[in-house]
Amino acid sequence: SIAGNGYEISKIRNTMFFVANSIKYDGSNWALCEFDAIDFYNYHKATGKGINCRHKAMTLNEMYLAMGFKSRYVTCMPKDDKDTDCHVINSVYAETLKKWLWMDPSHGTFVMDDNNNLLSIEEVREHLKNNQSLKLNAETKVSKLWYLDYYMAKNLYWIQCTNKSQFNTESRYRPADPNLQYISLVPSGFDKSNNKYLKHKVITFDPAYFWRSPQ
Numbered sequence: 001s002i003a004g005n006g007y008e009i010s011k012i013r014n015t016m017f018f019v020a021n022s023i024k025y026d027g028s029n030w031a032l033c034e035f036d037a038i039d040f041y042n043y044h045k046a047t048g049k050g051i052n053c054r055h056k057a058m059t060l061n062e063m064y065l066a067m068g069f070k071s072r073y074v075t076c077m078p079k080d081d082k083d084t085d086c087h088v089i090n091s092v093y094a095e096t097l098k099k100w101l102w103m104d105p106s107h108g109t110f111v112m113d114d115n116n117n118l119l120s121i122e123e124v125r126e127h128l129k130n131n132q133s134l135k136l137n138a139e140t141k142v143s144k145l146w147y148l149d150y151y152m153a154k155n156l157y158w159i160q161c162t163n164k165s166q167f168n169t170e171s172r173y174r175p176a177d178p179n180l181q182y183i184s185l186v187p188s189g190f191d192k193s194n195n196k197y198l199k200h201k202v203i204t205f206d207p208a209y210f211w212r213s214p215q
Contacts, residue, residue, distance in 0.1 A: 003067060008096045009118065012103065013089065014111070016090070017139065019060045020108030026050025027106070036060035036168040041211050053106040054088040060105040062167055064092050070214035072165040074121060079157040079194040087155045091121055093214050100211060109140040124148070125156045149209065158186040159200070160212070185210040 002018045003011035010183040023044045031051045033043040037059040040051055051059075057073035064071035070093035077086045100120040102111050114133045127134050128148065136144050152209045160170055163181040170180070183202045193200045204210055 002063075005147040008094055009101075011067065012064070012092055012094065012101065015063050015067065016060060016103045016105050016110070017108055019056060019063065019105035023052070023056065023059065024048075024050035025056060025106045025139070027052050031055050033172070034168065034174060035170050052088075053099050056105045057088040057090050058169065060090050060103065061165060061169075064090070065165065065167070069093065070165075072161050073169075076121070076152065076155040077158045077160060077197065078154045079190070081197060083154070085155075087152065089121070091161075094118075098213070107140055107142045107147065108137075109142060110137050111135070112147070120211070121159065122184070122207055124152070128153050128156065157185060158190065158198075160184045160197075161210075163202070183210070 003015050023041060026049060029050055029052055031040060031041040031043050031049070035055065035058055040055050040059045043049070044051060054073070054075070061071050061073045071089055073088055074091050075088050087106070087174055090105065091100045092103055093099070094101050096120070098124070101118050102121050102124055104110070111124050112135050113119060113127070114135070119127070119134070120157060124134065134144065134148055136142070136147065163183055164177065164179070168174060169177070181202050183204065184198055185204055185207060186192060186198070188205045192203065
């Protein structure tokens with residue numbers, strides 16, 4: 001009932017809008033609950049408190065996985081490691097389009113080109129880098145000027161995801177997955193030696209590897 005009975009892209013969009021509209025967003029709140037979609041939803045309903053972008057993206061990710069979509073949550077990071085204001089969104093694979101799609105359940109946002117083609121995180125990054133036109137969906141409550149030209153432009157310098165996408169990928173109370181790794185896509189020439197968020201992480205400079213189609 002949440003996703004509807006429409007085509008694939010419609011289901012992807014509707015599910016993102018459900019998370020955007022049904023669970024309040026509070027970028028400063030680290031939810032005191034287990035890190036899975038059921039607990040995040042119940043936490044919001046029980047306390048009235050919002051959850052941050054990472055928890056929103058975890059929620060949407062697990063809903064996509066439950067529906068059979070290939071999905072992951074992606075941390076978008078700034079160049080300055082002293083800037084703690086990063087953002088976490090979703091990358092969901094559309095079989096009909098044969099590509100990953102940008103979905104942001106914190107702001108109810110996806111990104112398109114001038115021809116209304118839905119774009120991936122990598123495509124948005126390239127469009128911003130090359131000063132190409134972009135636009136947001138009409139339903140979003142944020143402006144393109146703030147969201148893309150300022151906020152996400154600074155937060156797409158390097159990108160990180162986990163090697164696994166599953167229920168309760170990260171945990172607050174349950175035992176941690178011993179095989180969980182964090183894979184980071186960084187630009188060549190980036191001095192990562194002092195970046196605390198990159199220490200002991202898997203690093204790649206190859207976008208084709210990081211954004212390859214799901215197996």
